[in-house]
Amino acid sequence: MPETALQLVARVRNDFTEKFGVPRQAGLAEDLISRVVFEPEFKNADALRGLEGFSHIWLIWGFDRAARRGWSPTVRPPRLGGNRRVGVFATRSPFRPNALGLSCVRLLGIDGTDLLVGGADMTDGTPVYDIKPYLPYADCRPEAVGGYTDDLPERRLAVDFPEELLRKLPEEKRPGLLEVLSHDPRPSYQSDPEREYGLAFGGYDVRFCVSDGTLRVFQVLAK
């Protein structure tokens, strides 16, 4: 079996120390800010020249927490409720032959050689193997048909986040967190209104319940 080695080029830095709460796809929570930090040997402003003119970029990255579990031909995507099997190549599941992720994110700015991006769907520390500009003429296909994903309703929750709890978080983190919560971080098959969830976000434990289409935050603890 021929193999090709990938070098670690950069790492994602953001507020998600755990997988719970990470948006299911890139772009769903565009106010969520991450930093792409190059490894020492790739910290080079020249390598970014011209990138500032692009509004969106691709990240090709590694599902480093999934790699060890291997792959099976079919998977059960959470968005399908976790009970319908589809082929792994018909999904963006982490559990694939090569555990590569692909995400289109907004390029918010370049800070030294760090990239500030909006809408990433990765945890803190995720390895990045390539950064490419999003080329509208090649990558944007308005005519595209999205198979089984086209039929899925976009489930959004109302978010009840009391002002005194929200103020415990730094101001710049609030819009992204509110987006994340509105996308319903719970596993698809859970709908117990009594159940309490804890979202680890930027050093805080954001505790909430969900009932009747509303997510209610009842506690924010510094960890």
Place this chain on the structure above:
Amino acid sequence: MPETALQLVARVRNDFTEKFGVPRQAGLAEDLISRVVFEPEFKNADALRGLEGFSHIWLIWGFDRAARRGWSPTVRPPRLGGNRRVGVFATRSPFRPNALGLSCVRLLGIDGTDLLVGGADMTDGTPVYDIKPYLPYADCRPEAVGGYTDDLPERRLAVDFPEELLRKLPEEKRPGLLEVLSHDPRPSYQSDPEREYGLAFGGYDVRFCVSDGTLRVFQVLAK
């Protein structure tokens, strides 16, 4: 330097035995048909279940002919005339730290476990590391700004391909070849009207000249 190994999942099969003539990006020549042929251990119809509902797919693949040349922080994209340097991460150049390519292609059909795709920008034999569905809600960004690529005129040539020469080629190969020629396969910095070019395509040598915005095929030789 941490490294991650990629397994060979499939190979592209098409009419380009040489790099000359391969479209500069995916989707430019959608009538160009390629076949994605899985390696024996990944030939599994279950792994493709549900993929048939998608009109477009992503291929993550290896620039296997570029990998040996290494990378430099800046490159000169052919589309910029080959004389302007931009950062490698602001381009889709093959000469990058990890020689990965990313292409959105049309899914024309599934033949056994082979994928028939339109618009690939790869040579015959190109290694494929991942296949993912194109998700319109995450991947299609009509608001995206394409940096320096937005200012570039789309240069198309008129193609004068005499009927008796065109008939030498199998009928199903003709539309793709005509698209490829209209996109001007010459290196950007060449404009000698006397110069004769030979495009290797599906076992034929398609010989042409270009002058005054018209590409004229004057010979088609079986190789």
